[in-house]
Amino acid sequence: MKYISEYRDAHLVQAGINEIARTVHKSWVIMEICGGQTHSIMKYGLDQLLPEELELVHGPGCPVCVTSLEMIDKALAIAAQPDVIFTSYGDMLRVPGSDGDLFSIRASGADIRVVYSSLDAVKIAQENPEKQVVFFAIGFETTAPANAMSVIHAQNLGLSNFSLLVSHVRVPPAMHAILGSPSNRVQGFLAAGHVCTVMGYWEYGPITQKYKVPIVVTGFEPLDIIQGILFVVKQLEKGSYDVENAYARVVSYEGNQPAQVIISQVFEDCDQKWRGIGNIPLSGWQLKREFKSYDAADRFQVQKITPTESPLCIAGQILQGLKKPFNCPAFAVQCTPEHPLGATMVSSEGVCAAYYRYGRSI
Numbered sequence: 001m002k003y004i005s006e007y008r009d010a011h012l013v014q015a016g017i018n019e020i021a022r023t024v025h026k027s028w029v030i031m032e033i034c035g036g037q038t039h040s041i042m043k044y045g046l047d048q049l050l051p052e053e054l055e056l057v058h059g060p061g062c063p064v065c066v067t068s069l070e071m072i073d074k075a076l077a078i079a080a081q082p083d084v085i086f087t088s089y090g091d092m093l094r095v096p097g098s099d100g101d102l103f104s105i106r107a108s109g110a111d112i113r114v115v116y117s118s119l120d121a122v123k124i125a126q127e128n129p130e131k132q133v134v135f136f137a138i139g140f141e142t143t144a145p146a147n148a149m150s151v152i153h154a155q156n157l158g159l160s161n162f163s164l165l166v167s168h169v170r171v172p173p174a175m176h177a178i179l180g181s182p183s184n185r186v187q188g189f190l191a192a193g194h195v196c197t198v199m200g201y202w203e204y205g206p207i208t209q210k211y212k213v214p215i216v217v218t219g220f221e222p223l224d225i226i227q228g229i230l231f232v233v234k235q236l237e238k239g240s241y242d243v244e245n246a247y248a249r250v251v252s253y254e255g256n257q258p259a260q261v262i263i264s265q266v267f268e269d270c271d272q273k274w275r276g277i278g279n280i281p282l283s284g285w286q287l288k289r290e291f292k293s294y295d296a297a298d299r300f301q302v303q304k305i306t307p308t309e310s311p312l313c314i315a316g317q318i319l320q321g322l323k324k325p326f327n328c329p330a331f332a333v334q335c336t337p338e339h340p341l342g343a344t345m346v347s348s349e350g351v352c353a354a355y356y357r358y359g360r361s362i
């Protein structure tokens with residue numbers, strides 16, 4: 001890909017680190033929202049290069065990790081039904097529910113297929129009119145436009161055998177929940193560049209003003225992340241709290257407006273449960289009434305499920321910046337990527353998986 005190596009240039013990254021070191025005078029806690037950013041930080045050892053005044057904590061921006069246990073259990077219940085083809089992103093197959101995962105259901109004979117897009121699932125529905133095809137529509141604002149489009153597409157094709165199991169989550173309400181908590185430690189945010197590519201960053205101004213924290217839209221390469229941290233540190237040291245864009249080569253203030261239009265055409269705000277965190281008001285999207293016939297939870301009547309989380313898992317506290325994976329007694333003992341107890345050890349974006357993979361044990 002063009003213009004990648006420039007953003008991994010070790011000399012430029014070191015220059016950014018040096019500037020951060022010259023700028024910082026007090027201790028600060030900064031949260032990167034996105035699991036992709038967490039993995040970049042661990043992979044390139046950026047956390048180990050920063051001055052000791054700065055602590056990075058890792059936010060809830062991994063869609064697989066925050067999909068509620070209840071929703072995973074619903075997915076398992078639907079996928080196990082006869083005449084159902086259940087489709088999902090690959091990461092979701094290993095996420096533990098209360099009793100097993102989608103892989104174990106597939107091993108028992110269920111037809112569960114990995115797809116790259118909800119539109120692939122629409123195609124499977126076209127090719128299998130005698131089956132009910134369900135797509136597990138998880139994710140943040142990034143995946144919502146394509147999922148909304150799949151519903152419109154299925155409607156245009158007249159498909160009655162396609163539905164979504166919807167578990168969408170939104171970043172701004174999660175920021176409100178973290179900052180509004182009495183135990184909050186976060187003093188500045190790196191906002192997720194890909195979410196802002198879709199949604200812009202017009203929603204973040206009121207958050208900075210209400211909680212007096214800087215928010216910097218940040219990309220995913222080492223230089224992007226160092227630049228985002230530098231912008232946050234400069235604001236913290238000055239005592240200012242504004243929204244800044246350190247990912248201007250991709251993100252605009254308004255975002256992708258056609259994508260926002262199709263989201264609002266198909267989805268509406270709803271309360272949403274986040275795994276390990278609990279209910280966050282108006283933090284999710286559900287299908288609007290006129291598209292309810294595409295709602296798999298209604299179609300398969302799997303509304304009343306009471307999930308059971310592993311009592312050892314502290315992922316919810318980790319995703320709010322209150323603890324680190326190595327504070328979990330199960331980390332790298334009972335809980336490993338091969339035998340995950342919680343979703344943050346399963347996902348390729350999960351913070352526990354990042355700490356395990358890159359050997360962060362203190």
Ligand code: SF4
Nearest residue numbers: 313314328335342352
């Ligand atoms: S190490 Fe495993 S059990 Fe502990 S918080 Fe992470 S996912 Fe949960």
